[in-house]
Amino acid sequence: MSSTAAGSPLARPQAAAVETPLRRFISEFAESRLALFGLGLFLLIVAAALLAPWIAPQNPYDLAQLDIMDGRLEPGSRNGADTFIYWLGTDDQGRDMLSGILYGLRISLSVGAGSAILACLVGASLGMLAAYAGGRTDGLIMRLVDLQLSFPAILAALMILAFLGKGILNVVIALVVVEWAYYARTVRGTALVERRREYIEAAQCLALPTRRIIFRHLLPNCLPPLIVVGTMQVARAIALEATLSFLGLGVPITEPSLGLLIANGYEYMLSGKYWISFYPGIALLVTIVSINLVGDQLRDVLNPRLKK
């Protein structure tokens, strides 16, 4: 990696001194307007989710703030106490949809990111171990991966939740169990290539401890594909969480995530009360699309095979 940092000092004399891998990465990433748009959108969504308690007109998780008499109001209606407007309408419990979506995004994003990070830790460690140890360990871990990947993710998650019961933490656990295999497989592939490189041989000749070789030398060089998989898996985890909540297996009913909000409104679609499902659906869609736009570009930038 370090050897590629040497650019041509003659072409860009001023930039030469500060050209770092990071800067180059940023400028390559910025080549795609669509990816920038996706990144902007994603940051906006994250900001909205983080600031939800301050910008939402209502705490949708506090039952005392909801009023059943305000149930199923159309977008733009005033609330019963005449203190604010339900810009996106209300659901059957009189929950402000805008507030519900903002809070729901918090759950979706934190479940998505949390499970992706945990799955990454588990998956990457096991994948690295498999690649480095080889032999039986490798066989065992990779057969486990095969076994895991042979189950459809949603089915596996459903079984795990049926066993563990409801709750956000259990959803995260289920998602980690479902997703770790993708990371393990990716990391193992990269690590198998990397561990035959000279710098690993050099490290081994220096008799460095195995742990140090894996985490200090091997891992950093396996990161780029891991980042790409990670981004995609965040989006996947968000969609899976929404599905599980939609099926009534995810979050508690009084703390709806986007999936549960959609499920709540689903029954009213027939009677023309579209907004209960429609807006959370849009929010979910936009979130996943923005992450995927970023992920696509990351893949292009970080994949050496796609280098021009």
Next chain:
Amino acid sequence: MGGCFRAALSGAVLAWMLLPGMPARAQELTMAVGAPVTSLDPHYHQLSPNTAVAQMIFSGLTATDGHARIVPDLAESWRAVDATTWEFRLRPGVRFHNGSDFTAEDVAFTFQRVPNVPNSPSSYAIYTRPIREVQVVDAHTLRLKTAAPYPLMPTDLVSVMILDAETHAKATTEGFNAGPMAVGTGPFRMVSHRNGDRILFERNEGYFGTPPAWQRVTYRMITNDAARTAALLAGDVAFIDQVPTSDLAKLRGDARVALSEITGLRLIYLALDHARREASPFVADNEGKPLPRNPLQDVRVRRALSMAIDRGAIVERVMEGAAIPAGQFLPEGSFSYVSDLAPTPYDPEGAKRLLAEAGFPQGFRITLHGPNDRYPNDARIIQAIGQMWSRAGVRTAVEAQPWTTFIARAGKQEFSIFLQGWGSSSGEGSNPLRNLTATPDREKGYGASNRGRYSNPEVDRLLGEAMQELDDAKREALLQAATRVAFEDVGILPLHIQKNVWAMRKGLAHGPRADELTRAQDIRPAGATR
């Protein structure tokens, strides 16, 4: 009579063949119900969906009509010979699906089996317990001796499906569920059963009563409300029960669909943990620490919780008018209805005052549990109550779960306060009093569904007297007194009584039932009744 009937039938068939747009295989009916059938063993688990299916396959000595009035079934007539003896004359010439003859011995066998079904989650023994001795006078005459005068015998026996002494001698609950044991005298024979999904029925050509209009019936269970309505609108099924209230307005305006409705006998209520004097599992102080004593033991707290509920809002907003607010077990007009026991009015300020008086000026925390696939809007109702209680100072968390998990946990007293429903299929007060508010007593079979373990000696005493009283007027007065005590003490917390609504494709007719049972024999082509 026979010729008249034949003429009417052929007329109906003709009219029906001439009707345009009738499905080609008109003798087949596909229907969908909202609550899953948990067992085909008619003596295993008292639950309306189970009862409905049991009444399609089996028959009792007595039955009820759409308005919950007692009518003959396998018994042609009955009378009290003396204060402690009932005599039933059985219908001759009745055969079970497998050809076995129905006789008084089968009834005697059935009464023996009922209390001995292993692991029954809510036993039917309550209905056979009063019988001290079964005397088989002849093949079609039966005398039932009771220890004390027992006025409810014909009412109780509606719930006891009669099995065959030969066929069912060694029958297990699994045997019924799997199919081979599901043999009765009812209008349909069971063809196949996929647990939680569908049951296929075929007409019992040898049925002793009015023959059902359908050669084959597919009895599907679609627990998702929207999916059930969509299945009806798409024509996948021709008939649905538990019409989602969210769809009522739309279905009323749809020319392809007809509705049938009747004020039901099902009370939706909250059961409270009366069993524990100390900490109740889901009650805590405002910091989340368990309270040293169970506040639900204090009648003022129970009353406050009741006053904090706006029943009108639930009926209007959540139930879309398909219910009436309740202050007791049964709707007006029923036997043992108490005319001056009105639903508790909504009074959040009064509730706060009462809570302060009971030593909870800042309220406390509680988790309200309920099913999410059993009663219309069950999960919405508990959320709405959560709102109301939270505003009255009782911070409420709400947890909804699938019925099968929920009811197992409720039966083990794992909850502090939880939503339940009770259909008083007998249409009179002794049924809910015995099942929901009588002190649980396995010996007597009382309190079988009293999952909060409410116990009040006064209720037990009045109920006990009523159960000995053969005079209807006196019995009604005693039942009314017991009802009043139970509800003034807030033994259970009544919410509303449902209206039962069914929806079907135009061209079908349905006889609605106050007991909300959804049975294929109540559905006929509309032409046949014209």
